[in-house]
Amino acid sequence: MEIGKTNHGLRGTVKIPGDKSISHRAVLFASLAKGVSQIDGFLEGEDCLSTIACMRQLGVEIDQNNDQVTVYGNGLDALQEPARVLDIGNSGTTIRLLMGVLAGRPFSSVLQGDDSIARRPMARVTGPLKMMNARIDGRQLGDLTPLHIRGGELRGIRYHSPVASAQVKSAILLAGLQAEGVTTVVEPHKSRDHTERMLKSFGISVRSDEHSASVQGGQMLHPVQIHVPGDISSAAFMLTAASIVKGSDCVLENVGLNPTRNGVIEVLEKMGADMTFLNERMAGDEPVADIRVRFAPLKAITIEGGLIPRLIDEIPAIAVLATQAEGTTIIKDAEELKVKETNRIDTVVNQLKELGAEVVATEDGMMIHGPVRLRGGEADSFGDHRIGMAMALCGLISDQPVSVNGTEAIAVSYPNFFEQLEELKMND
Incomplete structure (x- = not known):
């Protein structure tokens, strides 16, 4: 060009x-809620379409008409083991947030992306998820894709992240919703807070300040309408x-x-x-x-x-x-x-x-x-x-x-x- x-x-x-970050979260969180959520203004970019494709593979019914998306969620417990590898394309947000969801699900799943994703570090997410009792395998001890996640019973942790990363924080909080006790992420600087804001819209109680965010395990998401x-x-x-x-x-x-x-x-x-x-x-x-x-x-x-x-x-x-x-x-x-x-x-x-x-x-x-x-x-x-x-x-x-x-x-x-x-x- x-x-x-x-x-x-x-x-x-x-x-x-x-917004790409908000579009990802809207589809993913609506998929975890029990009921029908409407999303308007959805970004029809390839990364966000990867999130839709992965959630469909996990058994969620999603209708998309240009930037209008309807998600028919049945709750976290209704997610199904995927029949094939979850291809996240070039989307770092998709893979990292999905890791947080899948870490607490009682089945196996494999996440893989393109050549660019294959070079990007995942240990910043797999590390704390393993501390929560998730079982994750992958190249270089789980730092590189493809990643195999075998979900199980998670325990809440207080994690001090060495980097200010919304993807890391979001993955841990999503796992924390499925964990026993409270999960807290502490950051050196406050990263983007779309996850905390949107979880509250879905009915989740989130405690947050300038350096940390916390959730209590066992909370349920409720459907909403989202304007991106x-x-x-x-x-x-x-x-x-x-x-x-x-x-x-x-x-x-x-x-x-x-x-x-x-x-x-x-x-x-x-x-x-x-x-x-x-x-x-x-x-x-x-x-x-x-x-x-x-x-x-x-x-x-x-x-x-x-x-x-x-x-x-x-x-x-x-x-x-x-x-x-x-x-x-x-x-x-x-x-x-x-x-x-x-x-x-x-x-x-x-x-x-x-x-x-x-x-x-x-x-x-x-x-x-x-x-x-x-x-x-x-x-x-x-x-x-x-x-x-x-x-x-x-x-x-x-x-x-x-x-x-x-x-x-x-x-x-x-x-x-x-x-x-x-x-x-x-x-x-």
Whole structure:
């Protein structure tokens, strides 16, 4: 896919697709509830469709009509042993949350994904689940897929996670609902809290604070109606595009602004972006707004510490922003980037360098000097949806177009990314 400059900027209004993290949880939690749950705004991305496919294999009836999903749950005890391997595709969220569910089920199951998943570490989840009495086997002592889970009677634990990870926390809490006693997860920084919010919507009592979340075993989920807000991680790429392309004036509709996810908004504000929040409201338990964003001169900042878990998925977009900001932007404390779909530190840095950026990789992040004129050229997603979108944005401001290989990976989280981008370009 080749992306080139616009004549007068990006203009118009687009509706951001449903939040990937919330879509996963909505389908999975509704499958564990006893009764019919309705979901609207579901993200029709490949990752979320993997969650639907896996829950169907576990015996759950699910109807999907575009972004409308109906789940006919029969409760945790009604889940059935799958007849074949559960294929989670490229979805790290699917496999890690499913591990928490399957750890307490009285049957065997095998989880496997694509080549990217086969390289991603699973011990951060299998380790604490084993402490709860789950029996899990896999390559490298259960750190790599395929994973074989033989469910059984679980006991609650108090687990101090070395990383702030919503996937780790969610898996342990889901296992905790099936365990004897109380299960608590303590984190170094608060990770995204969609699980805690949504479990409460399903009738689960969850105790949480800035560093921990706890559930009592034996609680039952009850069906609800869920409105999925737009994904701020997807919105980050459109926010970036409008902020760096001269003459831009865009409105992004229905953007989720969960305070554990809005780090990219804080970064944009500190860098001097021109944003206005319109029609602020609640979609269920999640804050939502429309965002008007216009081109503005940007300045470099340092991004570190507790801010990192709130924007870890948006760093590829932020790196592109930084190439157009005055000064040197420093991103640190972001080691977690190394265990995403790709090593996003090396991939972002190497790709941006090829396009003419002044950027240096560090052990836990990167340093980006700006503003620079990107020369354009050829880039690759390396099978990583967020890398693909970040490289596409570079084409909007490069002297020559950017040709991005592997753009099919973008369908994981933003199936209509290029259609919306072209729509905004045509309105210039």
